[in-house]
Amino acid sequence: MSAPIRPAHLDLESLLEDPTPAASLRCAQPAELRALAGELREFLVEAVCRAGGHLGSNLGVVELTIALHRVFDSPRESLIFDTGHQSYVHKLLTGRGRDFDALREAGGLSGYPSRTESEHDVAENSHASTALSYADGLARAGRPVVAVVGDGALTGGLCWEALNNLATSDRPVVIVLNDNGRSYDPTVGAVGRHLADLRDTAGTGPNLFRALGFPYLGPIDGHDLTAVEEALRAAKEFTRPVVVHCVTGKGRGYRPAELDLADHLHAVSRPGPAGSGAQWTTVFGERLLELAAERPRVVALTAAMLRPTGLLPLAEAFPERVIDVGIAEQHAVAAAAGLALGGLHPVVAVYSTFLTRAMDQVLMDVGLHRLPVTFVLDRAGVTGEDGASHHGMWDIALLRTVPGLRIAAPRDAGTLGSLLRQAVADDEGPTVLRFPKGSAPADLTAVDSRGDVDVLRFGKRPDVLLVTAGPLAATGLRAAVALEHRGIGVTVCDPRWVHPVDPAVAELAAKHQLVVTAEDGVRGGGFGTGLAQLVADAGVPVPVHPLGLPSRFLAHGSRAAILREHGLDATGLTASIQHLWTTAELGGEL
Numbered sequence: 001m002s003a004p005i006r007p008a009h010l011d012l013e014s015l016l017e018d019p020t021p022a023a024s025l026r027c028a029q030p031a032e033l034r035a036l037a038g039e040l041r042e043f044l045v046e047a048v049c050r051a052g053g054h055l056g057s058n059l060g061v062v063e064l065t066i067a068l069h070r071v072f073d074s075p076r077e078s079l080i081f082d083t084g085h086q087s088y089v090h091k092l093l094t095g096r097g098r099d100f101d102a103l104r105e106a107g108g109l110s111g112y113p114s115r116t117e118s119e120h121d122v123a124e125n126s127h128a129s130t131a132l133s134y135a136d137g138l139a140r141a142g143r144p145v146v147a148v149v150g151d152g153a154l155t156g157g158l159c160w161e162a163l164n165n166l167a168t169s170d171r172p173v174v175i176v177l178n179d180n181g182r183s184y185d186p187t188v189g190a191v192g193r194h195l196a197d198l199r200d201t202a203g204t205g206p207n208l209f210r211a212l213g214f215p216y217l218g219p220i221d222g223h224d225l226t227a228v229e230e231a232l233r234a235a236k237e238f239t240r241p242v243v244v245h246c247v248t249g250k251g252r253g254y255r256p257a258e259l260d261l262a263d264h265l266h267a268v269s270r271p272g273p274a275g276s277g278a279q280w281t282t283v284f285g286e287r288l289l290e291l292a293a294e295r296p297r298v299v300a301l302t303a304a305m306l307r308p309t310g311l312l313p314l315a316e317a318f319p320e321r322v323i324d325v326g327i328a329e330q331h332a333v334a335a336a337a338g339l340a341l342g343g344l345h346p347v348v349a350v351y352s353t354f355l356t357r358a359m360d361q362v363l364m365d366v367g368l369h370r371l372p373v374t375f376v377l378d379r380a381g382v383t384g385e386d387g388a389s390h391h392g393m394w395d396i397a398l399l400r401t402v403p404g405l406r407i408a409a410p411r412d413a414g415t416l417g418s419l420l421r422q423a424v425a426d427d428e429g430p431t432v433l434r435f436p437k438g439s440a441p442a443d444l445t446a447v448d449s450r451g452d453v454d455v456l457r458f459g460k461r462p463d464v465l466l467v468t469a470g471p472l473a474a475t476g477l478r479a480a481v482a483l484e485h486r487g488i489g490v491t492v493c494d495p496r497w498v499h500p501v502d503p504a505v506a507e508l509a510a511k512h513q514l515v516v517t518a519e520d521g522v523r524g525g526g527f528g529t530g531l532a533q534l535v536a537d538a539g540v541p542v543p544v545h546p547l548g549l550p551s552r553f554l555a556h557g558s559r560a561a562i563l564r565e566h567g568l569d570a571t572g573l574t575a576s577i578q579h580l581w582t583t584a585e586l587g588g589e590l
């Protein structure tokens with residue numbers, strides 16, 4: 001193999017222009033690499049503060065990622081980053097630096113590894129704790145593989161299932177433990193404590209990895225390029241899985257991130273005009289605190305997301321009533337079942353997308369026992385910039401299959417409060433509350449109520465009944481006004497409980513000629529499907545047409561733009577309903 005041609009001088013500018021930066025990295029001198037690390041940090045701070053995204057985690061892995069690309073030959077040797085939120089440096093070192101101009105924008109660079117973006121991205125991840133399993137599989141398939149896993153991700157049970165298998169494997173896998181002592185709460189659990197002991201004793205004390213049978217190299221200063229490289233080169237010599245324990249600083253090199261002791265600027269939001277209403281998350285946190293003060297049996301659980309799910313106010317007021325289990329959604333749900341069996345009313349606060357991991361526990365541990373557990377799903381529906389794996393668009397369709405479980409979708413801050421109150425007062429079985437990312441619309445007053453169902457407006461003529469789920473109520477009202485101007489009477493109602501839907505909706509349906517439903521979840525199997533069943537079962541001969549998201553993995557972009565693209569903004573709903581009404585009047589198929 002001919003020696004790589006060495007550029008005159010390696011710096012960020014030359015690296016950004018270089019289609020194969022790793023080759024240049026391998027030729028660079030230590031001083032150049034140290035200077036490059038500084039430039040990469042400045043670049044990250046500028047790009048992420050502009051576009052939003054994961055900052056602290058990426059600042060912490062600059063040297064580690066440089067070393068990985070110097071020692072391993074990606075993509076021949078697969079580099080997998082667990083969770084993938086810390087893969088920005090990897091993107092920069094694999095020819096995607098210029099694409100940071102459109103980081104997390106529609107059509108632009110993804111905030112996570114993306115197979116369509118680069119052959120250097122092995123898996124399209126973002127749900128934590130999967131990398132070691134991918135690595136085990138890839139190694140068994142004959143691929144040399146390196147997996148980088150964080151101390152937070154290591155709290156997930158899936159990692160331990162993988163380690164159980166890897167420890168006895170005869171295939172080479174380099175497991176790089178990126179230990180920054182941070183997931184969200186560094187005090188959660190024994191894994192974090194053991195890693196701290198390994199750091200404190202310089203690896204000389206009891207060592208879980210060695211006890212399981214892994215060769216263990218470390219702990220290594222993850223910002224000392226030479227030390228990391230030496231360890232990786234040594235690890236590469238092993239013909240079986242080996243653990244390299246790197247100690248890094250989350251937010252390293254950027255003062256505001258280093259000083260942010262809560263989460264070292266784990267993720268930052270894109271700057272922009274603040275929404276008019278309060279954030280859904282904030283409203284939930286405030287209402288839960290009030291309810292917990294009234295109801296001593298209420299306790300809350302989070303899977304390493306205390307602040308993002310709004311539980312901080314409760315944790316500050318009643319620290320003993322909030323349990324952070326680490327990145328362990330399955331354990332959170334099964335432990336909630338235990339808490340409920342013990343007479344408490346647990347509230348599991350989790351992002352919609354992460355509850356899917358624990359579906360079995362929802363079905364068999366909570367559902368089967370008809371336990372009073374309330375699941376609060378933040379980031380339900382379209383989440384936006386975090387892309388395909390973060391959209392919370394499957395929750396209604398999946399959860400509807402759990403016998404006895406009821407799902408509520410508040411339309412605004414006011415209904416969030418009242419529905420949460422109903423949910424935690426329900427001791428007959430599991431309840432779910434789902435709401436999206438962002439700010440809640442202004443409260444919408446009902447003009448009439450039929451059971452659980454709020455009628456938000458009556459059409460001038462009983463043409464169309466529009467039944468909306470959660471925040472689509474505000475959108476539906478705007479569409480209804482536009483349709484009235486076009487001569488189509490539209491009644492809008494919000495069932496509030498989107499599963500099972502109150503039969504009062506079937507009675508309303510019977511008074512109209514066409515029913516349209518709107519939801520920000522998958523259309524097939526979702527709320528609209530359930531409502532169509534209800535109307536049919538009630539013997540009401542009115543066609544029901546569900547509108548929602550297609551059953552596809554939707555790319556990143558802003559929430560508003562994605563909803564627009566799928567006809568779930570006011571203009572889209574207006575057009576769809578007008579089309580359906582026209583077709584219906586002409587006697588066409590619905």
Ligand SMILES: Cc1ncc(C[n+]2csc(CCOP(=O)(O)OP(=O)(O)O)c2C)c(N)n1
Binds near residue numbers: 153154183184266329
């Ligand atoms: C299954 C799952 N639950 C929750 C999250 C949200 N989440 C993203 S990163 C993160 C912390 C990861 O900690 P760690 O692996 O130590 O990486 P660090 O950010 O510290 O580098 C969490 C909880 C997730 N991605 N996946």
Ligand SMILES: CC(=O)[C@@H](O)[C@H](O)COP(=O)(O)O
Binds near residue numbers: 267308379386437
């Ligand atoms: C918490 C985390 O790292 C991801 O799940 C992601 O960044 C979510 O972003 P938001 O919390 O801004 O929705």
Ligand SMILES: [Mg+2]
Binds near residue numbers: 153178179180
């Ligand atoms: Mg960490």
